[in-house]
Amino acid sequence: MDPFSTTAGVVGIVAPTLHCVRLLIEDLQNIAAAPDAVTVLTNDLQSAGLALASVQAVTDSQWKSLGGAVTAQSEAAITSCKTSCERFKTSLDRWTRHSTDGTLSWRDRATLGVFRQSHIKSMSEQLQNCNITLTSVASIATLHSSLQQTQAAEEIQKMISAKETAVNDAITGTDDQSAEVGAKLEALTLAELDEGETEADQISATKQVAMEKKALGESRKVFEGLLAAIQTASANVQAGQGTTITFGSSNSGQQVGVNSGTIRATFGGRR
Structure with missing residues (x-):
């Protein structure tokens, strides 16, 4: 897997996804007398926007340290978020087609049926999952910089154990x-x-829930890749007995320095 192509892919999808999220937030904030579920959804969109921004701040070297597999899986998770936002906006436009004077109204508020409720709730849950996934990616990518600093092995291991948990x-x-x-x-x-x-x-609600299930599967793959990376780093800390840890550019395995006691541990996925 080419790390350069995967990094470009994930970086390229973040900006348009952020744009979709912000457009949807604007639409929801313009709804007059919106149900509580819409307010919750707006908050979830704002949180997802912050998570996307944190991923956008991940550097190329940090993405390479996570490995091509995690990077590609992160791209898939972000793409699912973008697709769901686009689909929800289409449904929202249909639900609020009776808007007047430039202000959206919720004409069907009293008849928010099972399918519309399911669609909104599923969208919120997918955004919450996306938030957790991307925040985890950004947090563990930051570990790249932290582990390059000279620290006691006990301090490093404590940091890694918290991430693993x-x-x-x-x-x-x-x-x-x-x-x-x-x-x-x-x-x-x-x-x-x-x-x-x-x-x-009915169709849009069913598609959204199916998309949520698909996104959960993608997130699980991201977490599996992150866990493998953390476990590799943990093993190398234990073997290093307090030596400094840096990162290699490979996508799997580990490299051991010669005579200096320094360990270069690849913090990336396995092939």
Whole structure:
């Protein structure tokens, strides 16, 4: 896997995704008397925007340290977020087509049926998952710089252990959420239209929940890659007995310095 092409890919998708998020936030903020679920969604979009900005700040060298696999998986997760935002905006335009005087209204607020509620909730949950995933990527990428500094092995190991625990928790949470989304997707296929809803609402809600499930799978792959990177770094700290850790440019394995006691540990995915 070419690290240069994967880095360019993830960097290239962040800006248009941020643009989609910001446009959707503007639309939602213009809705008069919006349901609470829309306010929650707006907050989730703002959090996702901050997570995207943190990923945008990751340097090329940090992406290379994470490895081509994690970089490609991160790109897939961001792309799913962008696709969902675009689809939701299309649905929102349909739901608010009765707007007047330049201000969006929620004419169907009293008849926000099962499919529209499911669509909004699923969109929020996907954004929350995207936020956790991208924040984890940015946080562990920053570890690249931290581990290049001379520190005691105990301090380094404590830092790495905290990251490992966080990623393991994220994997468990992703698995639990994926099971819940699978059940929700099955329930939607059996649900009937509520008053005021259309078949288009049913289709868009089902597609959004299916996208949420797909995004959870992509996030899990990101977490697996991050966990492998953390475990490699941890093993090298233990073997180094307090020596300084730097990063190599490879995508797998490890390099051991000669006579100096310095270990160069690749903080990237395995092939």
